[in-house]
Amino acid sequence: MSDTSRSTTATEMIGVEKRFGATRALRGLDLVVPAGTVCGLLGPNGAGKTTAVRVLATLVAPDRGAALVAGHDVVREPEAVRRSIGLAGQHAAVDEGITGRDNLRLLGRLHHLGARAARARADRLLDDFGLTGAADRLVRTYSGGMRRRLDLVASLVTAPPLLFLDEPTTGLDPRSRQRIWSFVRELADGGTTVLLTTQYLEEADRLADTVVVVDHGAAIATGPPRRLKAAIGSRISVTLADPDRLGRAAVVLAALAGTGDVRVDHVERTVEAVSRPGVEVLLPGLVRELDAAGVVALDVALRPPSLDDVFLALTGGSGAGAAGASGAAVEGAAGTGGRAA
Structure with missing residues (x-):
């Protein structure tokens, strides 16, 4: 090097x-x-x-x-x-x-700071980290x-x-x-x-x-x-009035998002997916498609992806696309092999 x-x-x-x-x-x-x-x-x-x-x-x-x-x-x-x-x-x-203060002073002495320097270092750190009040407990x-x-x-x-x-x-x-x-x-x-x-x-x-x-x-x-996060598509969530329409909503969402990985939550009456990279889903178009399919949505939301989405995509978790698809896109955008971009 x-x-x-x-x-x-x-x-x-x-x-x-x-x-x-x-x-x-x-x-x-x-x-x-x-x-x-x-x-x-x-x-x-x-x-x-x-x-x-x-x-x-x-x-x-x-x-x-x-x-x-x-x-x-x-x-x-x-x-x-x-x-x-x-x-x-x-x-x-x-x-x-022993006390918190003595812990730090002992470590300072073990690192050859000297008694005075160890005391000063301990007191400053305790003050900086808001531990002065408990230092002698x-x-x-x-x-x-x-x-x-x-x-x-x-x-x-x-x-x-x-x-x-x-x-x-x-x-x-x-x-x-x-x-x-x-x-x-x-x-x-x-x-x-x-x-x-x-x-x-x-x-x-x-x-x-x-x-x-x-x-x-x-x-x-x-x-x-x-x-x-930019290499992962948008996360799309739809909350329904009628839980019996969840399956139909999932079909609509999968088609628009370009993914077969749609999460259905029967308790919350929601369907959710992360669109494939490069697939742009717009709210007006999503609402029109749901309406055409006879699905009444109480709430429709688009939000940027999170690191959770990246993590799940790369490590094969659910709800963020298949690792082989979304994961490959992330790797292509960010680089692999552990080298800082």
Whole structure:
């Protein structure tokens, strides 16, 4: 890798493979995270997201391929990699038997900050993250959201240029999740590079400059959220007065949207589909076709696609078109192989 590439790329994985017994967790994963950006690593359970983070954090060694962090090889230069990163895993790793303030001061001393510098760093982080009021309480008395925040703060004690966050908001209430989102955005705005794994599509949409969709241990699409969403057709939803007309409405919607994948909800009396890329569905035409078919619609809506639609299309979920059709369109528009667009 050239010096120029090293200066603009915070993290890179090239053809990384990792096997645990009979399980192939990573199958030639490619990943590039430009310096100073937030990269969202998305994928279903078991896709390989956490394994990728563990490889980059030098917690497990890759079987094949290369992984670089801040220009350092994770296998040959693990100590240099660890000095460059902060890591917040899926479960809080702070000591529950001491106070929040003591947790941070202890970490500072372990990282050779010195007593005075460790105290100053701990106090500043506690203040920045709204934990000063609870700083001198035992961590075991913290709520789940407060522990997660403290764990995130702990990963910042050394002010790392690169931060790995592995599903940082899993299990949190909406208010705690929103607060962590704000923290992550502030860190990124301050120049910290963030690699974020998440199953919350809204989280990635809100925070990520680039999204990498991973499935079965490999990157299947990469690009800015807006570009990935632009490759998926519009989502169309129709709510009916008469549930007996759902089947007829589904036929009309499938024909206009150019897809055979229409979701019918008998409880909500709705039919919904995502149109194929390039197929434009206009509300007046949809209403006319429904009327001609004898379908009375209480509500008809067109909205832009979400990352949920992209995710479902690429990973074979329902309600977003077949993976082979919509997924191929996304890959064609955004590029595959894990390279940042």
